[in-house]
Amino acid sequence: MSLFVLLSGRSAMLLRCTLWTGVTILVLSLPARTQDRQVEQNVRVWFPYFGDHLFGDSRWGLHLEAQARLQGITQINQLVLRPGVNYQANRSLMLTTGYAYVRLYPSITSANPVPPRNEHRIWEQAWFRYGSGRVAWSTRLRFENRFIEGNNGQYRFENRVRVWQQATVPLSQRVYATGYDEVWFHVKPYQASSAFNQNRAYAALGFRLKPGWRLETGYMNQVLLVSSGRVLEVNHIVTFSVLSTATFRRK
Secondary structure, eight states: OTTOOOOOHHHHHHHHHHHHHHHHHHHHHSOOOGGGSEEEEEEEEEEEEEEEEEBTTSSEEEEEEEEEEEETTTEEEEEEEOOEEEEEOSSSEEEEEEEEEEEEOOOTTOSSOOOOEEEEEEEEEEEEEEEETTEEEEEEEEEEEEEEEOTTSOEEEEEEEEEEEEEEEESSSSEEEEEEEEEEEEESSOOSSSSEEEEEEEEEEEEEEETTEEEEEEEEEEEEEOTTSSEEEEEEEEEEEEEEOOOBOOO
């Protein structure tokens, strides 16, 4: 819960600069051993729903999230359910804590497929939103406590931190362009060969359907280093996302 610190808008901008300087230094310092790794290219299609819903005029609300992630265009790869409780600390900062359930299915390209596995997570998040001219910026910090099922049915505990930076620019009253980059790192304890877990770079067009509802269609490039360090997955992902900030109100 150490992420839940109230900061001013100016402090948030300073935090963004500091974080990304640190992330850049850390990524550049990782050992470059790609010649020892197999690079695996995959195509994915994701269908996410992201909802952040306040309770009327209260500062409290719910985060509701569900994602169906496909291998190719037909076979399920992952199912993600991620509910949470939001607290709007001020105009710029929203704090969230929640639970996530992830169902992992074997890869269709795997030579030795394993049964589907489960992962349970407790997560804490701080999300800063601010602007600069026509550009809307947001910085999201998420810490995950992970309970990961192994092939033997036993669970192990790991931690992970995610650092996410997004920029959004309006193209018209209803259409906008958006992009983000998110870097993921393991935090002790973990079993992976490297602290680096993955990077996600995303670009999309968004459409404001009506107040509180948006649709985004985009492309994500996911570079994921598997735990052994011997395989680097490069996943090309087409996304169709529904996003909502509709308020829950009594009728």
